[in-house]
Amino acid sequence: MSFPWANDYKPSHPFMQWMDSRLPLPRFVYDAIGAGYPVPRNLNYWWNFGFLALICLGLQVVTGIVLAMHYAANAGIAFDSVEHIMRDVNWGWLMRYSHANGASAFFVVIYIHIFRGFYFGSYKPPREMVWLLGVVIFLLMMATAFMGYVLPWGQMSFWGAKVITGLFGAIPLVGEPIQQWLLGGFAPDNAALNRFYSLHYLLPFVIVGVVVLHIWALHIPGSSNPTGVEVKSESDTVPFYPFFIAKDGWAALAFLFVYCAVVFFAPNMLGHPDNYIPANPMSTPALIVPEWYFWPFYAILRSFTFDFFFIPAKLMGVLAMFSSILIWFFLPWLDRSPVRSGKYRPLFKKFFWYGLIPSVLVLGYCGGSHAAEPYLMMSQLAAFYYFAHFLIILPIVSSIERPDPLPFSITESVLGHDDKAALGGKAALGAAA
Amino acid sequence: MAQDAGLATPEMDAGDGVRRRDFINIAAVAAAGVGGLATLVPLISQMAPSADVLAESSTEVDISAIKPGQAIKAMYRKQPLFIRNLTPAEIAAANKVDVGSLRDPQTLDERTKEGKTNWLITLGVCTHLGCVPLGAGEGEVKGEFGGYFCPCHGSQYDTAARIRKGPAPKNLEVPEYVFNSDTIVKIG
Numbered sequence: 001m002s003f004p005w006a007n008d009y010k011p012s013h014p015f016m017q018w019m020d021s022r023l024p025l026p027r028f029v030y031d032a033i034g035a036g037y038p039v040p041r042n043l044n045y046w047w048n049f050g051f052l053a054l055i056c057l058g059l060q061v062v063t064g065i066v067l068a069m070h071y072a073a074n075a076g077i078a079f080d081s082v083e084h085i086m087r088d089v090n091w092g093w094l095m096r097y098s099h100a101n102g103a104s105a106f107f108v109v110i111y112i113h114i115f116r117g118f119y120f121g122s123y124k125p126p127r128e129m130v131w132l133l134g135v136v137i138f139l140l141m142m143a144t145a146f147m148g149y150v151l152p153w154g155q156m157s158f159w160g161a162k163v164i165t166g167l168f169g170a171i172p173l174v175g176e177p178i179q180q181w182l183l184g185g186f187a188p189d190n191a192a193l194n195r196f197y198s199l200h201y202l203l204p205f206v207i208v209g210v211v212v213l214h215i216w217a218l219h220i221p222g223s224s225n226p227t228g229v230e231v232k233s234e235s236d237t238v239p240f241y242p243f244f245i246a247k248d249g250w251a252a253l254a255f256l257f258v259y260c261a262v263v264f265f266a267p268n269m270l271g272h273p274d275n276y277i278p279a280n281p282m283s284t285p286a287l288i289v290p291e292w293y294f295w296p297f298y299a300i301l302r303s304f305t306f307d308f309f310f311i312p313a314k315l316m317g318v319l320a321m322f323s324s325i326l327i328w329f330f331l332p333w334l335d336r337s338p339v340r341s342g343k344y345r346p347l348f349k350k351f352f353w354y355g356l357i358p359s360v361l362v363l364g365y366c367g368g369s370h371a372a373e374p375y376l377m378m379s380q381l382a383a384f385y386y387f388a389h390f391l392i393i394l395p396i397v398s399s400i401e402r403p404d405p406l407p408f409s410i411t412e413s414v415l416g417h418d419d420k421a422a423l424g425g426k427a428a429l430g431a432a433a
Numbered sequence: 434m435a436q437d438a439g440l441a442t443p444e445m446d447a448g449d450g451v452r453r454r455d456f457i458n459i460a461a462v463a464a465a466g467v468g469g470l471a472t473l474v475p476l477i478s479q480m481a482p483s484a485d486v487l488a489e490s491s492t493e494v495d496i497s498a499i500k501p502g503q504a505i506k507a508m509y510r511k512q513p514l515f516i517r518n519l520t521p522a523e524i525a526a527a528n529k530v531d532v533g534s535l536r537d538p539q540t541l542d543e544r545t546k547e548g549k550t551n552w553l554i555t556l557g558v559c560t561h562l563g564c565v566p567l568g569a570g571e572g573e574v575k576g577e578f579g580g581y582f583c584p585c586h587g588s589q590y591d592t593a594a595r596i597r598k599g600p601a602p603k604n605l606e607v608p609e610y611v612f613n614s615d616t617i618v619k620i621g
Contacts, residue, residue, distance in 0.1 A: 166563045186510035284564040
């Protein structure tokens, strides 16, 4: 699993030795996130976001369990119980604001984590499984976040639930029965609220399970790094503890600083005021929008305003929205370039910064706006680019691109030379060029 | 024969090429599999609408107070229901439209009961993304075609609640209903 030079766990205390021969849990931790796990020495700040995501998950689980002690999942009193948490429960406001903004923070972190993967080619062999499990975690996060947003049973909760479950109604023939089965009724009501609550409590623990698999799969080849050159020798790595734990700790501090600033000084900045109006099935809010982290996908959903051959526009929008994430599952096989890191891929880099990033930002902006022109046209163009990026541009770029020369090793990229380099590394490449 | 098979060692076949152990193995896995699948029936169907939800799935509405040109909003299956008493002018406007030119071609007669063409009963649920259209309440915007207007994404419905403009794919849904009497209509 690990590199041959990884530190071996040697418990000195008799109790730890006794433990090690019966339940080697400390050894497991030592090898996974301790001094027994060598990581590349050149990891930059983008590599802190996996750890930050873990912090967010912990934060959400703890604040969520506390909220569950005071919340009532009943359509008649759910809204009031949330207000009860805000006004009457000791520190309830802090728990709720931490949880609501924790979800946003989690998505900020996870989006950076995902785009780190896009740019540095973290999905490439031998780490395809790490990537696939990551996409599964992201899908679970989306489901969890959506159902959590329904729980306060405000106007946006109700109409969000109605629109999203209505998507299943677009499926031919079985759509309507599926929708009624999902809701346990003809429209979102008590049955739907209860099951969403049950699943909102369950899914985070499923996420924890898949995170364990994600880290397990990562530790087989070891962490990737900004050069994309695999670890070759001991001089390329440092032990995870104390070196990278310290850097993660510093990143966590910086992250919590920003997070706390939002929780304490702008707790409703990312929320929608309509969700402070109790759910009313007889009146629709003027603008139904999901939380900001779903805006790009919502824009893709709404960008299909025309029938596509025999597929109706609504179904097409639903298919496109789900495909926009499912396409990530195929990424390791769409990008055929043998060079992992975008740093050494001049053409890929251009499409990443001037194509993919702007298209996602435009989609996000349009998804939060009214479904009218010019936003429809903008989201159609951006959605077209988004799909083209993965299905057309990546395969073509990876076959025609001439990558920049790679460093011989991680050590060389850090120190400028590596004694083990057969041809003298960069110097030899420079002479050849 | 059966007795012979019973005395044979498990590896020996029963005479017809079927080994006794294979048979038991397949039978056991099949029984456990069918039993396991059977437990899915209650686990899945518990999520379907429950008896109390289904019990409320039909509604009776008194329509005697609705004058021509007026409409009311009622609640049907926890969703808004529009009941509209069309004026002769509105009926004429609906019948004047070339049905072939519609996105979801239907005549007013197909959307109402015989002899009661003035009673237009539809769900108040926009077929685009499920918003509640305006036009049933007093003083609400009725849109370009004098029917209903959805404020969410601008779908416009005519006086037969047929989609005429905007993103919605279908006409407002006409639920199942019967006239119990001239003044009581039972929906669902």
